[in-house]
Amino acid sequence: MTGEVLFLCHRVPFPPDRGDKIRSHHLLRRLAEVAPVHVGCFADDARDMDFAMEMEGVAASQCVLRRDRSRIAAGVRGLAKGQPLLVALFDHPGLHQWVARTLAQRPIRAVFAYSAQMAHFVPTLPMATHFFMDFVDFDSAKYAAYGAEGSGPMAWVNRREGRKLFDFERAVAERATLCSFVSEAEAALFRAATGLGPERAIAIENGVATDYFDPVADFAPVEQGEGPLLVFTGQMDYRPNVEAVESFARETLPAIRGGRPDTRFAIVGRNPARAVQALAALPGVIVTGGVPDVRGWLAAADVVVAPLRIARGIQNKVLEAMAMGRPIVASPQAAEGIDATDDEHLSIAADPGAEAEAILALLADPDRAARLGAAARGRVEQRYRWAATLDRLPDLVLGRRTMRGCMG
16 A cells, blocks of 8 residues: 555553553554554653653654643633633644644655544645544543533533534544444444434444453463452543442442342552542452553453443443453443343343342352353454454555445
């Protein structure tokens, strides 16, 4: 293939240790297999800046800028300019300048923007240059849901963000060559809301590194301890994760411990919010913070739980637990978008009462739990290897196939 790719993402795509970085990391590596890729992105902190060095073996060139605008400053700027907060939060004149220079100096065949907040860095492009917009999730729908369920000033902020962000997403989609989402369910919602056809908004699903997330791989075990262990994994300052573990620890776990008093619940993930840290005071709750390797905790789990009430797209935490061969109890929202069958590859439970019932049933029947875990692993191997989910990506981004011919 001829031409080069300009790749814009809102966080340094190294290492692939959280949801948004996992997808951007594998997208970048796949595109770099077929063309030189120039990467423009942000670093949240000094740790991210250090990881930027890891891109040097993948990127033809890179621009990594420290994001230093606070949410308050972004909110004020967004209100003044009529922007979505998400766009105002991720802005930097230096990245606009680097994008302009790269487009002027390099034979860029395609611009790939990862996540809606990076779209405003994409200027008007020549007709021969493709603009591929990977929205990942239908983010404005998430904010609209927050606004609908809440009250007070934050509900107003979320409703405004839902409206402004949707207008922005729709305008971006209209000028993009092609838009993608992490699941067909997300793509279908977006098509219905915007009127775009299936040749303009498609699904490119997430995968999982099945050689890494493998129950027989070499990783450090976690001390099992006494009693059944339930595990939740995720970035623990992310609102849907915070709400999920709060609900589980305060409503579901007591019902489980009523039947199995020695049951423990481990919340495994970086940057636990204060509300999450407070849960460690509850009987049976463990808050680990960041861990070097999540696989040890997954392997030690009797059941992995994903009780999210608001979720978009495909949950990496569920795919990783499936790859590790663990029995999973997930909410319908967490399971949506994953090609897996209830009571065959995982167990779906819609509320705290159903969660407690499903988990107690698995704890009482280890053979069934083992069958569920083995089927989950088989499903991931069959359906969700990164090599398979991203096989058509270069052709789509660089325009080597017709869009309709790539649907499926």
